[in-house]
Amino acid sequence: xxxxxxxxxxxxxxxxxxxxxxxxxxxxxxxxxxxxxxxxxxxxxxxxxxxxxxxxxxxxxxxxxxxxxxxxxxxxxxxxxxxxxxxxxxxxxxxxxxxxxxxxxxxxxxxxxxxxxxxxxxxxxxxxxxxxxxxxxx
Numbered sequence: 001x002x003x004x005x006x007x008x009x010x011x012x013x014x015x016x017x018x019x020x021x022x023x024x025x026x027x028x029x030x031x032x033x034x035x036x037x038x039x040x041x042x043x044x045x046x047x048x049x050x051x052x053x054x055x056x057x058x059x060x061x062x063x064x065x066x067x068x069x070x071x072x073x074x075x076x077x078x079x080x081x082x083x084x085x086x087x088x089x090x091x092x093x094x095x096x097x098x099x100x101x102x103x104x105x106x107x108x109x110x111x112x113x114x115x116x117x118x119x120x121x122x123x124x125x126x127x128x129x130x131x132x133x134x135x136x137x138x
Contacts, residue, residue: 002079005079006079009073012072012073013073015048015049016049016070016072016133017133017137019036019037019046019049020033020130020133020134020137021137023036024134024137030127030130030131030134033130034068034070034123034126034127034130037068037069037070037126038065038066038067038068038069039058039064039065039067039068039069040064040065042069049069050069050072059072059115060114060115060116060117060118060121061115061116061118062118062121066118066121067121068121068122068123068126069121070121070126070129070130071119071120071121071122071125071126071129074114074117074119074120075120075129076093076094076095076097076119076120077091077092077093077094077112077114078091078092078093078094079091080092087102087110088110089102089110089111089112090109090110090111090112091111091112091114092112093112093114093117095119097114097117097119099114099116099117099118099119100112100113100114100116100117101113101116
């Protein structure tokens, strides 16, 4: 399970970096790059970025207009197994978000569910993350 997560996360990070490089090469200012990653624009311009594009679903409990896809694969999500005193849980939030819940799968696994968290998708956090990505490109 962990290996699939790591592989998919790397694939996402690579796709995001490729898009950012393309936009930077076009001379797009930072704010426009932030706006480009909003769900409505991304689902039209970068349809291969997310498997949910083309459906009526979103991954978080935010309106599509406010969901910024730059924040996909939250940097605060830690892929670890821990025990809450009763149950082994996969996933932990490094910032201790109060919007987390535990999802129980059909196989009995318990996974941290971040779908009610908006933090990595907020404009301020996306701007901060974008600056980090831009510095790494220099």
